[in-house]
Amino acid sequence: MSEIVILSGSPSESSRSETVLHYLGSLLQQEGFSVTHLSVRDVPQEDLFTGRFDSPAIAEISTLIHDASGVIVGSPVYKAAYSGVLKALLDLLPQDALQDTPVLPLMTGGSPNHLLALEYSLKPLLATLKGQNLKGVYLVDSQIDKSNPAQPILEDDVRQRLTKQLAYFVKIIGKQQESLR
Numbered sequence: 001m002s003e004i005v006i007l008s009g010s011p012s013e014s015s016r017s018e019t020v021l022h023y024l025g026s027l028l029q030q031e032g033f034s035v036t037h038l039s040v041r042d043v044p045q046e047d048l049f050t051g052r053f054d055s056p057a058i059a060e061i062s063t064l065i066h067d068a069s070g071v072i073v074g075s076p077v078y079k080a081a082y083s084g085v086l087k088a089l090l091d092l093l094p095q096d097a098l099q100d101t102p103v104l105p106l107m108t109g110g111s112p113n114h115l116l117a118l119e120y121s122l123k124p125l126l127a128t129l130k131g132q133n134l135k136g137v138y139l140v141d142s143q144i145d146k147s148n149p150a151q152p153i154l155e156d157d158v159r160q161r162l163t164k165q166l167a168y169f170v171k172i173i174g175k176q177q178e179s180l181r
Contacts, residue, residue: 004028004173005068008039009075009086016144017108019152021074024106024166026150031170036064040085048088058092065093070102070173073126077109081121090125098131102172104165105136112140134172137165 006025010017018039025035038061040048047055065071075082090097103126107118118138126133143158145151153159 003034003036003064003068004070004072005065006035006037006072007065007074007086007089008037008041009073009083009089011040011083011085012076013039013041014146015076015108016139016141016146016152017074017076017106019146019149020106020108020139020144020162021072022149023152024072024162027163027166028170033069033170036068038064040083040089043089047092048085051088051092053092055092061089062093062097065097065101066099068101069177070104070169071098071131072104072106072169073122074106074108075122077107077114077117080114080117082107082117082125087125090129093129095128096130098126098129100176101131102134102169102176103131104134104169106139107136108139108141108144110141114138132172134169135165137162 006021008018008021025037028035044057047057075086105118105122107122115138118136123133143154145154
């Protein structure tokens with residue numbers, strides 16, 4: 001069984017990003033994957049604020065991410081980029097934390113005007129950690145229903161786009177595992 005790590009960069013527990021990430025986790029579990037949800041809220045604030053590379057929490061997160069078959073990273077858009085707290089966490093990980101790992105980036109924002117934040121901020125950041133970036137998905141807040149975690153995507157075309165990217169993510173993981181046998 002493959003381990004998938006889902007990393008939420010949202011500082012809010014009830015964010016739309018978090019809702020979508022949990023939804024994706026449930027879809028992956030239905031496919032037989034083991035899923036671990038991590039959140040920037042799980043990291044001791046002092047470790048993030050003081051840049052404690054050597055903290056036990058950071059070491060544990062680094063190991064989980066390094067050993068994962070695939071990683072999904074999600075963040076709301078703040079000021080045309082990912083959340084600052086996500087950046088603080090990723091800055092503490094080893095430079096090769098995502099080495100050759102399929103990574104599905106996901107961002108949510110208040111309007112389509114921030115669509116390029118995925119391409120110009122999050123994906124380059126993940127690439128610096130040596131992740132194998134997939135196309136990724138950007139969702140507008142109005143397309144997400146936080147009150148329905150079992151099916152939070154309101155529009156069929158958006159749901160199809162999201163599940164298509166998830167299927168591609170699963171396919172890439174499968175190919176990598178086959179090549180290791």
